Amino acid sequence: xxxxxxxxxxxxxxxxxxxxxxxxxxxxxCLEADLSKASGTxxxxxxxxxxxxxxxGVAEANMIGIGAGLASExxxxxxxxxxxxxxxxxxxxxxISVAYANMNVKIVGTAPGITAGPNGGTHMCFQDLAxxxxxxxxxVYSPCDALELRSxxxxxxxxxxxxxxxxxxxxxPKVFDAEYAFNPETAVVxxxxxxxxxxxxxxxxxxxxxxxxxxxxxxxxxxxLHYPSVKPFDAATLVTSAQKTRGVVTVENQNIIxxxxxxxxxVLSEQCPTRVIRLGVPNQFGEVASEQYLFDKHGFGxxxxxxxxxxxxxxxxxx
Amino acid sequence: MxxxxxxxxxxxxxxDRMADEWRYIMTDMICRAGSGHLGGxxxxxxxVMTLYYRIMRTDPANPRWDERDRLVLSKGHAAPVLYLAxxxxxxxxxxxxxxxxxxxTRLPSHADARYVPGIDMTTGSLGQGLSCACxxxxxxxxDGKKHNVFCIIGDGESNEGQNWEAAMFAGxxxxxxxxxxxxxxxxxxxxxxxKLLTLEPLCDKxxxxxxxxxxxxxxxxxxxxxxxxxxxAVRGKPAMIIAHTIKAKGCCLVENKPESHNIxxxxxxxxxxxxxxxxxxxxxxx
Numbered sequence: 001x002x003x004x005x006x007x008x009x010x011x012x013x014x015x016x017x018x019x020x021x022x023x024x025x026x027x028x029x030c031l032e033a034d035l036s037k038a039s040g041t042x043x044x045x046x047x048x049x050x051x052x053x054x055x056x057g058v059a060e061a062n063m064i065g066i067g068a069g070l071a072s073e074x075x076x077x078x079x080x081x082x083x084x085x086x087x088x089x090x091x092x093x094x095x096i097s098v099a100y101a102n103m104n105v106k107i108v109g110t111a112p113g114i115t116a117g118p119n120g121g122t123h124m125c126f127q128d129l130a131x132x133x134x135x136x137x138x139x140v141y142s143p144c145d146a147l148e149l150r151s152x153x154x155x156x157x158x159x160x161x162x163x164x165x166x167x168x169x170x171x172x173p174k175v176f177d178a179e180y181a182f183n184p185e186t187a188v189v190x191x192x193x194x195x196x197x198x199x200x201x202x203x204x205x206x207x208x209x210x211x212x213x214x215x216x217x218x219x220x221x222x223x224x225l226h227y228p229s230v231k232p233f234d235a236a237t238l239v240t241s242a243q244k245t246r247g248v249v250t251v252e253n254q255n256i257i258x259x260x261x262x263x264x265x266x267v268l269s270e271q272c273p274t275r276v277i278r279l280g281v282p283n284q285f286g287e288v289a290s291e292q293y294l295f296d297k298h299g300f301g302x303x304x305x306x307x308x309x310x311x312x313x314x315x316x317x318x319x
Numbered sequence: 320m321x322x323x324x325x326x327x328x329x330x331x332x333x334x335d336r337m338a339d340e341w342r343y344i345m346t347d348m349i350c351r352a353g354s355g356h357l358g359g360x361x362x363x364x365x366x367v368m369t370l371y372y373r374i375m376r377t378d379p380a381n382p383r384w385d386e387r388d389r390l391v392l393s394k395g396h397a398a399p400v401l402y403l404a405x406x407x408x409x410x411x412x413x414x415x416x417x418x419x420x421x422x423x424t425r426l427p428s429h430a431d432a433r434y435v436p437g438i439d440m441t442t443g444s445l446g447q448g449l450s451c452a453c454x455x456x457x458x459x460x461x462d463g464k465k466h467n468v469f470c471i472i473g474d475g476e477s478n479e480g481q482n483w484e485a486a487m488f489a490g491x492x493x494x495x496x497x498x499x500x501x502x503x504x505x506x507x508x509x510x511x512x513x514k515l516l517t518l519e520p521l522c523d524k525x526x527x528x529x530x531x532x533x534x535x536x537x538x539x540x541x542x543x544x545x546x547x548x549x550x551x552a553v554r555g556k557p558a559m560i561i562a563h564t565i566k567a568k569g570c571c572l573v574e575n576k577p578e579s580h581n582i583x584x585x586x587x588x589x590x591x592x593x594x595x596x597x598x599x600x601x602x603x604x605x
Contacts, residue, residue: 051461062450062484069391069454072432072440073462077454092444093481097451101441102433 005146006174011040011110013146014153014167018078021157022049028157031067031079034058038169039080039110060085061093067105068097076104076157082116083109083166084125087132094164099137104160107132112142112166113253114286114294115203124286129201130258132164133231139184140231142166142202145175148228151182166202173206175226184229187237191216193223195313196249197241198305201227201260203253211305220313230260235267242274247312249277251305256280275315277308329373334540338364339599341403342569344416347603348399349582350590352420355428356396358579359473362504362537362564363400369543370469371404374551379409382436388466389455391440393448394473394502395429396581401438402426406604410437413604446479448472449499453485456497456557467551470499475507478516483528489557490529497557498550499530502537504566508580525559537562572596 005013018041021028032055036042046053056063060081067077080086086109087094098105109128116123132140139161143149149167156163175190190205191212200208205226212222223241227233242248248268250261261278268274279300286294295301341364349355371377375388392401399419406413411425418424425434429443439455442448452470459466472482489497503521505512512518522532531553535546543562550558567579572593584590594600 054457056488057484059481059484059488061447061481062453062488065447065450065481065485066454066457066488068447069440069451069456070458071454072451073455073458075454075458075461093447093450096441096444097447 002178005150007171008146009040009169009171010146010149010167011038011169012044013149014108015040015044017150017153018045019048021153022052025076025157026052027075028052029054029070029075029077031056031063031077033060033063033081033085035081035110038082039108039167040169041080060090064090064093064105064107065097068101068103071103071105076106078106078108080108080110080167082123083112083128084116084123086110087128087164088125091131095135098162099135102137103162105162106156107164108167109164110167111169112203113281114291115168115170115253116286117291118288120288121286126255126281126286127258128164128166129230129252129254129260130262133263134258137162138231139163139229141184141229143182143228144202144205144226145172147176147178147180148182151180152228155182155184168203172203175205175209182228184232185234187234188226188228189223189237190226191222191224193221193245195221195245195316196247196309197223197225197238197245198309199225199227199238199248199250199260199264201230201252204251204300207302208251208305211302211309215306215309220310222309227260230263233263233267235271238264238267239272242268242272245316247275247316249279249305249308249312251279251300254280256282275312277312279304279308329540331540334368338368339569339597340601341368341400343594343597343599343601344603345399345403346570346593346597348416348419350584350593351417353585354581354583355399355420356580357570357582358506358567358573359394359502359504360397360400361567361569362502363397363471364568365538365540366471366500366502366543366562367400367404369540369547371408373544374547375469376466377408377437379437382410386464386466389439389452389468391442391448391452391455391468391470392430393442393452393470394445394476395442395448397471397502398426398428398430401430402435405435405437408437411435417605445473445476446481449482449485452497452499453489453494456489456494457492459496460494466496468497470497472499472501473507474501474503474505474512474518477501477518478507486525486528486530493555494557495554498547498560499557500560500562502564503561504564506566506575506577506580508577510577522561530557530559533558533560535560535562537564538568569598570596
């Protein structure tokens with residue numbers, strides 16, 4: 001019987017999975033910028049594989065550059081920090097030393113979006129999916145549960161591509177079973193439905209699953225597409241679903257500009273013009289607040305997801 | 320020194336001649352392109368030539384040779400001088416040189432490891448190369464490799480805070496396989512460095528970060544050779560060489576002037592003026 005990763009905080013799943021990857025490939029390295037306990041790698045990785053663990057200090061730009069230098073020598077560095085520091089703070093370093101130089105560096109943004117919680121507005125990064133997606137050569141992943149995280153990390157360690165991954169730090173409900181295998185080229189149809197398509201990624205997928213199951217009981221048939229890879233973006237699965245339902249709702253733990261909702265609208269506007277409602281943070285900064293408060297303020301919690309799905313379903317019926 | 324490439328023994332007259340030739344060819348390359356970073360490439364001629372001809376272990380037939388010494392030209396805009404060194408060493412055909420910045424070229428304005436055999440790190444956004452060199456040096460140490468990692472940064476580039484993050488890291492981790500060189504030509508794009516943002520006391524700064532610091536005349540063959548070898552020999556800490564150089568050295572039109580940073584060559588008259596302002600003429604190899 002294997003370990004029950006679903007019962008663990010995701011950050012510790014990250015640390016334990018990194019240990020496994022290091023044991024399979026000693027070139028895999030764990031880089032931190034003084035947030036190793038928050039990332040779940042200290043002491044999990046630091047004590048078990050001290051030679052593969054490198055704490056750079058509070059110097060994220062240097063961490064990215066050192067990661068690029070390590071990658072140039074065949075290492076596979078996983079560089080973690082809070083999402084705000086792993087992306088927006090070091091955007092040019094990631095752009096030039098990693099993506100432009102095409103270095104095999106893995107960047108991990110922890111505590112994405114509103115999950116930065118008590119750290120508040122300065123630490124809530126709502127644009128990382130958008131800005132990382134806009135970067136050539138960069139792959140952008142956002143796993144939704146522990147087993148998907150493990151599968152995504154195995155893929156990252158094996159691929160030779162610059163990659164950005166969001167890492168939810170807390171424990172999250174199980175979505176996937178052990179046989180699940182991440183494929184960056186395909187979205188996952190978590191629920192099949194007829195009336196409306198709901199598209200989610202990362203932290204929001206757990207809520208989307210619950211909403212869709214509840215709506216099914218109420219007679220609203222929602223097709224739920226989970227996108228663990230926001231880039232590359234699987235257009236075919238979305239278009240097929242939109243052709244069937246003729247209405248789409250997107251939900252993400254991000255600004256609605258440029259992230260998952262943006263990717264969906266780009267595809268649909270060109271390949272299958274479709275009514276879309278984007279849920280997420282509507283072009284605002286974050287603040288210290290509870291999840292419920294932020295869901296309600298910005299309108300992307302379970303209640304608002306259900307309302308949007310019902311609204312689209314109703315619109316489709318009247319046509 | 321154990322080298323894979325067969326190098327001529329040091330011959331001062333020949334090196335002087337070759338330095339003049341490199342400056343002439345670089346001027347031609349930049350003039351053909353219509354503009355380019357002449358000043359900061361010229362200040363590095365003697366240093367880069369010494370590195371490639373007398374210090375670094377490289378193999379032009381196998382640019383990714385695992386045991387080679389690495390060079391990160393963090394001031395990536397000085398790429399033309401690196402292109403000269405690599406072309407002369409046989410990493411790629413001389414004919415490539417005349418394609419600097421041309422459409423579809425393999426020799427872009429800033430050093431690019433993706434297209435140019437022999438370049439170890441893609442650079443161009445200032446301040447990032449020393450971090451990359453730290454990563455490469457740390458990787459070599461982890462793997463028990465014996466090669467050195469060289470990194471050339473600019474004086475203006477030293478304004479970038481990331482250099483000092485890297486300085487702290489290299490000092491803390493005692494990266495003694497890392498030798499950095501500051502091309503201290505005292506000029507940055509807008510002005511003289513001491514007028515724009517004081518670097519001094521520059522040697523003390525690096526010492527304070529845990530580095531062994533050397534100063535040298537960056538145009539004197541013997542001094543360069545001796546100083547770099549002394550820096551390589553340092554154990555237990557990284558080494559920084561502050562190289563006193565002259566920006567655009569040998570091009571009297573713009574030598575030691577801020578406008579040498581990125582010269583504009585809009586017409587044939589300007590082209591001729593630049594070529595005629597050089598210390599010596601040379602034959603173009605393409």
